[in-house]
Amino acid sequence: MVHISDGVPLDPLLIMGSWVVTVAILLYALSKMKTEDVPKLSVITAAVFVASLIHIQFGPTSVHFVLNGFAGVMLGILAFPCIFVALVLQCFLFSFGGVTMIGINTINMGVPALIAYLIFKTGTGLDIRPETRKRASLFAAIAGGLGVVLALLFLATELITIGDVFLETTIAVVTAHLPIIAIEAIFTGVLAGFIAAVKPEMFEKK
Amino acid sequence: MKTIRILIVIALLLILCMTSIASAHRVIVQGQVSEIQIKAYYGGGGADPMVDADVEIYAIRDGQEELYKTGKTDDAGMYYFQPLIGVSEYRAAVEATGHSGEETVNLAEGAGLTESEQAEAEKEAGLPVAGIITGLGYLAGLAGIAMLITARKMKKEYENK
Incomplete structure (x- = not known):
């Protein structure tokens, strides 16, 4: 449900504005991209792209993975182009979301990814060695879970502009996504701990 | 003897009359379309039913839409409604926490999907x-x-x- 689809009657100004912000962050992120980042970026984009197909039937709604917090922890600022590309492919190949909404959907998932990265960065100081892997794991888990929570919060904020009740909507979507939040937090935490133990240089400052 | 024969004939006549009365029961055949079935499920892997989703049914009369019925889907993602007399086109909009979809059903033009088309569509909604x-x-x-x-x-x- 994290994708907003074409039919949702959002304010056109919001849609346009989200496109402008998306393009701006995209250009900035891409200007920071180095050749050696590309393989990692592609692999994680592939994971984010396919993860949205994994559904969990929980209560009345069917929810799918987002993996934006995970992308943030692994990619830093490059999580933004990662999510943008994944959303474009999901939109055209799986008809998730909608073409006009790619901008706002990228913000909804990409900005929380960047915040998740900031949390991971401040928490660990990017001093990641096999000895500090517990700390890396902990903050990656927090970042991984929070990525999804923030994405839902962004979504709920936008939905109130079309008349949904904020608190009610937020509680409903967050409750529906509880298993996703938990699984993504554990997944990101375990993976970060594993990488910290075997290949800590993957987290080097970009 | 003669009176007995007459009695038998009368009895037979009476029986005949009775059966003719019985077979004269009217047979009533009525044609009625009692419900239209709406099924809502999620695409992209699994085809999970949309449970407890808000349904809005719009009746389309001469290109003009008006809200006809609202309700919620059941545990199998189904919603049933009775069509209006004289209106053969309906638009069903289904929405659950941000996910939404819609479909127009036209009774005059082959009434939605056949069962094999339905199975095909559900297969496509899979992975x-x-x-x-x-x-x-x-x-x-x-x-x-x-x-x-x-x-x-x-x-x-x-x-x-």
């Missing part, structure tokens, strides 16, 4: 393998382009030094 492979292909291509661009940038920086 879109072709889409996944296409997407990974695009990603490989994008990665190549990104490598090319960043490599050119690196080369320029190297030459400037």
Whole structure:
């Protein structure tokens, strides 16, 4: 449900504005991209792209993975182009979301990814060695879970502009996504701990 | 003897009369379309039913839409409604926490899907393998382009030094 689809009657100004912000962050992120980042970026984009197909039937709604917090922890600022590309492919190949909404959907998932990265960065100081892997794991888990929570919060904020009740909507979507939040937090935490133990240089400052 | 024969004949006549009365029961045949069935499920892997989703049914009369019924889907993602007399086109909009979809049912033009079409559509809503492979292909291509661009940038920086 994290994708907003074409039919949702959002304010056109919001849609346009989200496109402008998306393009701006995209250009900035891409200007920071180095050749050696590309393989990692592609692999994680592939994971984010396919993860949205994994559904969990929980209560009345069917929810799918987002993996934006995970992308943030692994990619830093490059999580933004990662999510943008994944959303474009999901939109055209799986008809998730909608073409006009790619901008706002990228913000909804990409900005929380960047915040998740900031949390991971401040928490660990990017001093990641096999000895500090517990700390890396902990903050990656927090970042991984929070990525999804923030994405839902962004979504709920936008939905109130079309008349949904904020608190009610937020509680409903967050409750529906509880298993996703938990699984993504554990997944990101375990993976970060594993990488910290075997290949800590993957987290080097970009 | 004669009176007995007469009695038997009368009795037979009476029986005949009775059966003719019995067979004269009217047979009533009525034609009625009692409900239209709406099924809502999620695409992209699994075809999970949309449970407890808000349904809005609009009756379309001469191109004019008006809200006819609202309700919620059941545990199997189904919603049933009775069509209006004289209105053969309906638009069903289903929405659950941000996910929404709609479909127009026209009774005059073959009334929605047949069962085999339904099965086919549900199969398509399953895991879109072709889409996944296409997407990974695009990603490989994008990665190549990104490598090319960043490599050119690196080369320029190297030459400037």
